[in-house]
Amino acid sequence: MIREAGESADRGSDADPAFSALLEDSAEDLYENAPCGFVSTLLDGTIAKINATLLGWLGCTREELVGRRRFSDLLTVGGRLYHETHFAPLLRMQGDLGGIAVEMKTADGARLPVLVTSKVKTSPDGEAQLIRTTVFDARDRRAYEQELLRARNEAERERDRVDRLAKTLQRTLLPPTLPDVPGMQVAAYYHPASEDQVGGDFYDLFPLTGDTWGVFLGDVSGKGAGAAVVTSLARYTLRAAAVHDPDPVTALQTLNAVLHQEFHGPEPRFCTVLHGHVRPHDGTGATVTLAGGGHPPALLIRADGTTSFLEARGGQLVGALPVARFAAVTAVLQPGDTVLLYTDGLTEARTLGRRRYSEEQLRADLTGLAPTTASAVIHAVTKLLAGFGDGVEDDTALLAMSVPLQP
Amino acid sequence: MSMRTRNNVVVTGREDGPVLLLAHGFGCDQNLWRLVVPALAEQYRVVLFDHTGAGRSDLSAWTPERYGTLDGYADDILALCRELDLTDVVLVGHSVSAMIAVLAANHEPDRFAKLVLLTPSPCYIDDDGYRGGFSREDIDELLEALESNYLGWSATMAPVIMGNPDRPELGEELTNSFCRTDPAIARVFARATFLSDNRADLAKVSVPTLILQCSNDAIAPPEVGQFTHEQISGSALVTLDATGHCPQLSAPEATTAAITEFVDSP
Numbered sequence: 001m002i003r004e005a006g007e008s009a010d011r012g013s014d015a016d017p018a019f020s021a022l023l024e025d026s027a028e029d030l031y032e033n034a035p036c037g038f039v040s041t042l043l044d045g046t047i048a049k050i051n052a053t054l055l056g057w058l059g060c061t062r063e064e065l066v067g068r069r070r071f072s073d074l075l076t077v078g079g080r081l082y083h084e085t086h087f088a089p090l091l092r093m094q095g096d097l098g099g100i101a102v103e104m105k106t107a108d109g110a111r112l113p114v115l116v117t118s119k120v121k122t123s124p125d126g127e128a129q130l131i132r133t134t135v136f137d138a139r140d141r142r143a144y145e146q147e148l149l150r151a152r153n154e155a156e157r158e159r160d161r162v163d164r165l166a167k168t169l170q171r172t173l174l175p176p177t178l179p180d181v182p183g184m185q186v187a188a189y190y191h192p193a194s195e196d197q198v199g200g201d202f203y204d205l206f207p208l209t210g211d212t213w214g215v216f217l218g219d220v221s222g223k224g225a226g227a228a229v230v231t232s233l234a235r236y237t238l239r240a241a242a243v244h245d246p247d248p249v250t251a252l253q254t255l256n257a258v259l260h261q262e263f264h265g266p267e268p269r270f271c272t273v274l275h276g277h278v279r280p281h282d283g284t285g286a287t288v289t290l291a292g293g294g295h296p297p298a299l300l301i302r303a304d305g306t307t308s309f310l311e312a313r314g315g316q317l318v319g320a321l322p323v324a325r326f327a328a329v330t331a332v333l334q335p336g337d338t339v340l341l342y343t344d345g346l347t348e349a350r351t352l353g354r355r356r357y358s359e360e361q362l363r364a365d366l367t368g369l370a371p372t373t374a375s376a377v378i379h380a381v382t383k384l385l386a387g388f389g390d391g392v393e394d395d396t397a398l399l400a401m402s403v404p405l406q407p
Numbered sequence: 408m409s410m411r412t413r414n415n416v417v418v419t420g421r422e423d424g425p426v427l428l429l430a431h432g433f434g435c436d437q438n439l440w441r442l443v444v445p446a447l448a449e450q451y452r453v454v455l456f457d458h459t460g461a462g463r464s465d466l467s468a469w470t471p472e473r474y475g476t477l478d479g480y481a482d483d484i485l486a487l488c489r490e491l492d493l494t495d496v497v498l499v500g501h502s503v504s505a506m507i508a509v510l511a512a513n514h515e516p517d518r519f520a521k522l523v524l525l526t527p528s529p530c531y532i533d534d535d536g537y538r539g540g541f542s543r544e545d546i547d548e549l550l551e552a553l554e555s556n557y558l559g560w561s562a563t564m565a566p567v568i569m570g571n572p573d574r575p576e577l578g579e580e581l582t583n584s585f586c587r588t589d590p591a592i593a594r595v596f597a598r599a600t601f602l603s604d605n606r607a608d609l610a611k612v613s614v615p616t617l618i619l620q621c622s623n624d625a626i627a628p629p630e631v632g633q634f635t636h637e638q639i640s641g642s643a644l645v646t647l648d649a650t651g652h653c654p655q656l657s658a659p660e661a662t663t664a665a666i667t668e669f670v671d672s673p
Contacts, residue, residue, distance in 0.1 A: 043657070044623070044650035072625055077541065078548020081601075082556070084626045084652040085434030085502070092656040093438060101555040142555070149554055
């Protein structure tokens with residue numbers, strides 16, 4: 001309990017020196033030497049009253065400040081800008097404002113980080129009269145906050161870097177644009193499940209000999225940097241193998257051997273893939289051969305509206321076993337026919353009813369499009385994916401090829 | 408989304424009065440006009456809005472690319488005028504919005520009847536033969552001050568700013584209920600505000616213009632107002648006996664009187 005000066009102090013034990021000191025604590029002394037700064041200003045900021053504590057912190061005399069300086073003059077220039085654009089208008093509107101961090105400038109040019117709380121004193125009829133402000137030394141707190149800020153900024157920079165790296169890496173794993181295949185229309189789409197992670201899906205379409213084009217689309221187990229290594233290896237192995245031997249089953253066996261050899265340790269990596277080739281017949285159709293290794297079958301949409309899956313039965317996961325079995329299937333596309341290769345990011349997406357989408361549902365949804373084109377199919381499936389929203393939990397790659405109705 | 412919703416547009420005042428479009432500056436939102444709106448609304452059709460990224464605007468519409476320069480904000484004002492079909496608009500721009508108003512008026516001069524530039528500065532940073540009042544280092548210091556004051560900002564505050572009715576309890580946690588801004592947005596707006604140089608745009612102003620400044624403003628000192636006045640031919644300059652950067656708060660009557668006199672003059 002603190003008694004104001006002049007108050008009677010005849011209660012309590014006068015013999016206790018600590019208690020006596022307390023009794024002698026005056027309001028004036030409490031104001032001047034409080035453990036925080038006090039400053040009162042006119043509404044325009046002119047300093048009217050300031051306590052000894054704050055004067056001591058600033059290294060200024062009362063005469064230098066009272067009636068001569070405004071509160072914002074005590075701040076650094078940046079602090080003053082903040083004061084004028086945020087602090088002062090808010091104080092006018094709200095009548096009080098707390099916990100604002102600014103830096104004060106001391107007489108010897110040093111900066112004093114402080115926390116400022118202000119309240120407008122009003123007359124009984126509500127007229128604003130003056131602004132009372134308390135100032136707390138915030139050096140330690142600010143140092144800690146600076147540390148937090150620094151750590152946060154560093155984390156943000158690091159995340160940006162990782163984002164950029166992931167996007168760059170992702171781009172190198174997909175062809176920037178599909179080549180023109182004479183007599184056919186081709187289109188592709190890639191939907192990464194997460195912005196900051198390299199996905200595990202891949203595809204490519206590339207010229208082989210003369211009139212034949214190599215094509216593959218696959219899905220590597222896992223995500224991130226580990227998956228990217230496998231994706232990269234799978235891509236280059238398939239391209240090289242396709243040039244070396246035109247048989248897609250042989251190419252998958254080569255890939256199987258490479259993956260199994262490389263990743264047979266404690267962290268096995270494998271993939272599912274459709275790999276094959278397409279040979280256009282001068283605009284009158286095309287022959288597509290696809291070998292499958294554990295991958296969902298390509299969907300064939302005929303011009304007349306019939307649909308079927310190109311099942312290469314018996315194909316096993318690529319890279320999981322030392323020796324794996326693969327099978328191929330061949331189909332002839334007529335004008336108006338389209339074949340769609342996709343990854344299970346599409347067929348296992350959760351629909352708005354939260355049920356898994358499915359191969360059968362995909363088939364039903366695309367049947368009505370016939371006769372269609374590669375770009376129309378990609379467009380339709382992209383719209384479907386957008387409709388699923390966050391139900392698309394995995395990366396999704398799509399590649400479609402069609403023979404136009406009118407060459 | 409319509410501009411009306413996106414920018415929290417509020418239309419008040421006399422239905423048949425001249426249109427007064429009030430654009431708030433950096434650091435706050437349309438609340439800053441609260442002391443002058445009642446008097447202005449008696450005579451004019453007053454249109455208020457929050458800049459994208461400020462106040463109760465739709466924060467999801469904000470992108471650092473579009474709002475990294477003042478042009479994005481000027482485009483918003485023009486889009487707003489088109490959507491509300493406002494013509495013969497008196498555009499009142501405070502602080503940085505004074506320059507945003509200049510850009511908008513230079514782009515579509517026919518849309519505007521008059522401009523009121525309230526405590527304007529075409530360039531805050533000193534240059535050869537020009538005194539804006541600040542150095543590049545000062546602006547960096549402001550950015551620091553912004554950072555240190557947003558430690559208290561958290562994502563949970565965003566629904567409050569967005570006016571989320573589902574969580575009214577959050578409203579009570581706010582100490583400063585006005586003018587809270589996402590720190591990332593404030594940083595970009597601060598840069599666009601204090602690092603822009605619009606001196607060359609002043610001479611292109613063809614709309615009758617009033618420059619309204621305070622006698623004692625730490626952000627836009629009188630010589631900057633004088634410079635703006637000299638660069639815009641035919642402009643009027645009125646200096647209010649007021650302190651601070653926001654005369655609409657510190658001297659609302661005088662501010663209203665000066666605006667009214669200018670708008671009503673032939």
